[in-house]
Amino acid sequence: MPHPRPNLLYIHTDQHSPHVTGCYGDPLVETPNLDRLAAGGALFENAYCSSPICVPSRMAMLSGRHPYQNDCWTNEHILDSGIPTIAHAMGAAGYRPALAGRMHSLGPDQLRGYAERFVGDHSPNHLGNRGPDRGVLEGTAGPQRISLQKSGPGQMGYQVHDEDVTAAAVDFLNRQGVQKRAGLLAQPFSLTVGLMMPHPPYVARAEDYDRYAAGMTLPRKPGPFASVAHPHLRWWRTKTGIEEVTDAEILRARAAYWGLVHRVDCLVGEILAALNANGFGEDTLIVYTSDHGDMQGEHGLWWKHVFYEESVRVPLIVNWPGVVPPGQRSQRVVSALDVAATLLDGIGAPALPNSTGRSLLPLIDGRADLPTWEDVAFSEYCTDEFGPPEGAYQRMIRREEWKLVYYHWQQPQLFNLAEDPDETADRADDPGCAGVLADLTAAVLDGWDPDRVVARMAQKKADVPIRREWARSTQPEERYLWNLRSEMNWLD
Secondary structure, eight states: OOOOOOEEEEEEEESOOTTSSGGGTOSSOOOHHHHHHHHTSEEEEEEEOSOSSHHHHHHHHHHTSOHHHHTOOSTTOOOOTTSOOHHHHHHHTTOOOEEEEOOOOOSSOOSTTOSEESSOBSSOSSBTBOOOOOGGGTTOSSSSTHHHHTOEEEEOHHHHHHHHHHHHHHHHHHHHHHHHHTTOOOSOOEEEEEEEEEOSSOEEOHHHHHHHHTTOOOOSOOOOOTTTSOHHHHHHHHHHTOSSOOHHHHHHHHHHHHHHHHHHHHHHHHHHHHHHHTTOGGGEEEEEEESOOOOTTGGGOOSSSSOSHHHHEEOEEEEOTTTSOSSEEEEEEEEHHHHHHHHHHHHTOOOOTTOOOOOSHHHHSOOSSOOOOOOEEEEEEEESSSSOTTOEEEEEEEETTEEEEEETTSOOEEEETTTOTTOOOOOTTOGGGHHHHHHHHHHHHSSOOHHHHHHHHHHHHHHHHHHHHHHHHHOOOOTTBOOOOGGGOEEO
């Protein structure tokens, strides 16, 4: 089905679990702008990230390739600049792609095909250069117990960053509006907006924190844990110091996270208001998603790094007036690679070579004959940063109602999400599931060789010290760096 060449607004947040979104059924959080966006288009109930950690997930979304195809598994890995991205394809289609905010790309290539970038990342472009100064919130952005202890009302620098990004996005749309009204727009625009929230620190300004503190609830699935959980997950809880977390810490961190999600919605509202005020609302393809989720205490876990639904599923909303009929809720299993293919299909850009991503538009654009669709998505977590001494080399497949988590050197996990949506009954040892286990294991290992991943990651790890020392010695230019300062961070 041919579509007109639309404008593209792609909003990409960090660590937003769909479970904390009004349109996905959360009764507490207030997300009216995302809810309206979903009501006016299509919401995907079963969208999965390519990795439950930032850099490999984001590079997969850019390239349309799995992390193992990118050789990019950890937050220290650099995507090969020769791999084309969605931004390259947008440019090849005649667009001038612009980026405001978060991309989390390491190395000298800070554009990745974008023609212009208005606000950079808070993290350094080069490993070895000075990182951000979080002041009193130092240590709270990563998987450490301190992020729960130092949670609650206050301010974190990521919110200041996102307000700056939003201002840049609004300014871009206003300037496009000026050009439109003057009759000078020669082509539609492509704007990617990268927001940091609701990534921890779990600290929200008092007005947002107070909105949820009194009514905040404890996790629905807190345990039991130690006697039934997978050995890797037991190790993870011990390593990160969350074996025993107080109710006060849980409620405080959760109230802050809900407040941060609410604030993300407010910023999205500002961007959408500028889009509509400048007359672009009816001819813009809008896509909203995130790089991974956040456990928020469910299953006794926090942050991301695991393959439970709260961590590996992401929100995905596609809104395109006149093309995508409103009020759709799709149950199809889809992936971040499919999001990349959808963006390019929507604007008539060439498909990314060597990508298995599938456009979602045939599922939601109202055509009478729906295509054959395989309900499958993969995700990887391979790390020598946040893993045991021997490393963690894991891959997940969601196919139809089944989810398998493959752990190299350890036993797998198997869940039937139709019968057990809370993932409390591991079926890996169930004799009646032996056939399913074998089939899904074969699918996980098809093209993905864990021994090759182990060897390749060891090679990449050996490269890191020289790169770090080079940056410390030469202090290369941080061309796209947003200066996160200590005074931006405080606790009330």
